[in-house]
Amino acid sequence: MNTATAFADFRSYPLISALTAVQALADRVQVQWADGRSSPFHHQWLRDNCPCSHCVYSVTREQVLEIVDVAEDLAPASSRIDAQGCLSIDWQDGHLSRFDPGWLRAHAYDDESRAERRARRPQSQLWDSRLQLPVFEYQALMEDPQALLQWLLAVRDIGLTQVRGVPTEPGSLAQVAKRISFIRESNFGVLFNVQSKADADSNAYTAFNLPLHTDLPTRELQPGLQFLHCLVNDAEGGESIFVDGFAIADALRREDPEAFRALCEIPVEFRNKDRHSDYRCLAPVIALNAVGEVAEIRMANFLRGPFEASVDDMPRLYRAYRRFIAMTREPRFRLTRRLNPGELWCFDNRRTLHARNAFDPASGARHFQGCYIDRDELLSRILVLQR
Missing domain, CATH: 3.60.130.10 (Clavaminate synthase-like)
Structure with missing residues (x-):
């Protein structure tokens, strides 16, 4: 999967690793990836980032939902990996959220994922008088x-x-x-x-x-x-x-x-x-x-x-x-x-x-x-x- 239509963005996110398992915890959902990584996603974070057309205007890809309008203690009624490999969350209030695994991996905030993103950030190349001028x-x-x-x-x-x-x-x-x-x-x-x-x-x-x-x-x-x-x-x-x-x-x-x-x-x-x-x-x-x-x-x-x-x-x-x-x-x-x-x-x-x-x-x-x-x-x- 590598499409922009599955999430609230104009970019495409390659499938780095497939989702293999989901575990429901008290305040978060813990997912396992095929490469062995484990990533936690808090309930509020998942609900806040729901990419559906009720939460994000599909034309501008800008968020409509404000998290304050969702119950602070909202929790999933169920969570699963669907047939397309997406993380699907059925919320207790009846809302459905579906997350593309490429997008989800790109935004995972476990320590290892955050360190990967920091390492990929553009770095200034310091120079002195010996610079080979571009x-x-x-x-x-x-x-x-x-x-x-x-x-x-x-x-x-x-x-x-x-x-x-x-x-x-x-x-x-x-x-x-x-x-x-x-x-x-x-x-x-x-x-x-x-x-x-x-x-x-x-x-x-x-x-x-x-x-x-x-x-x-x-x-x-x-x-x-x-x-x-x-x-x-x-x-x-x-x-x-x-x-x-x-x-x-x-x-x-x-x-x-x-x-x-x-x-x-x-x-x-x-x-x-x-x-x-x-x-x-x-x-x-x-x-x-x-x-x-x-x-x-x-x-x-x-x-x-x-x-x-x-x-x-x-x-x-x-x-x-x-x-x-x-x-x-x-x-x-x-x-x-x-x-x-x-x-x-x-x-x-x-x-x-x-x-x-x-x-x-x-x-x-x-x-x-x-x-x-x-x-x-x-x-x-x-x-x-x-x-």
Whole structure:
């Protein structure tokens, strides 16, 4: 069995192992699998996840049932493996629930099943100056879903990629970005032009060097992906520099755990102000996810407000902040490349810090275009392509 119609989902779940036995216990049903695994399912969990058309709207595959509308002590009148190999539950109130074994195994929460799922979760591949840069061809990404998927997996897992062969007409970047999803607009526009100009509203629109940073740390949610597309690059200088913020955080955690804790615990305010806007966000430099893994780096010294911490924490914060920036300057972490016309960077802006060497605008024209897409859109696109 491997069909999407048997459960409340758009994905298909392969039959890893067949159900062989069911045991009714006081508050749960214990099932046995053909490979010897045993999985308990509490009564409330089973009733809550019933995929029938009364509990889930078949068009949207979204749940209609709210568990509070079911008796807290509801128990099965009977449970069995039916002729199709599904777990069937006849509830005491007359409701029938039927669970596809592929779906049930994929969502089992015994220790062994949960450990399997944790092991299969995507893992960030940390990198340093020795990174073999993942490079992809524009035409393949525009025409081949498998090539597109491989690119997006590299963006997800490595956080830095290059695409070559992109047309150099202004606006061409949008067609590449929309292969993932819609573009996130900011106060800099949908597509923004990175050029030196006299009335700059960001240091990015000057000719001097930009230190390593993430874009828009002043927002509650920093953009997930950033694209930079080279249209013209005749100026001397202006090389792109990247570091893997996750790799630096990992090294900091091992080499200086007290500094790592300070950057996770003490919030810093970032500010972005011009004549028409004033954005501010108070958040730590390093954010962890629900299981303690580094999930986000927030850093742009040129967009930082004065530190506001307790008297005891201020020296601790400065020591950690200085250490983090010093590590971004270490050659072991830095990857430096010059972007040529028809090439673009696509990188995880909440992970990969980027910088630019100063350039001489008198030596030639330099015109990049950029845009943002949220990380959620990348992850959604990957899942849809995979299914």
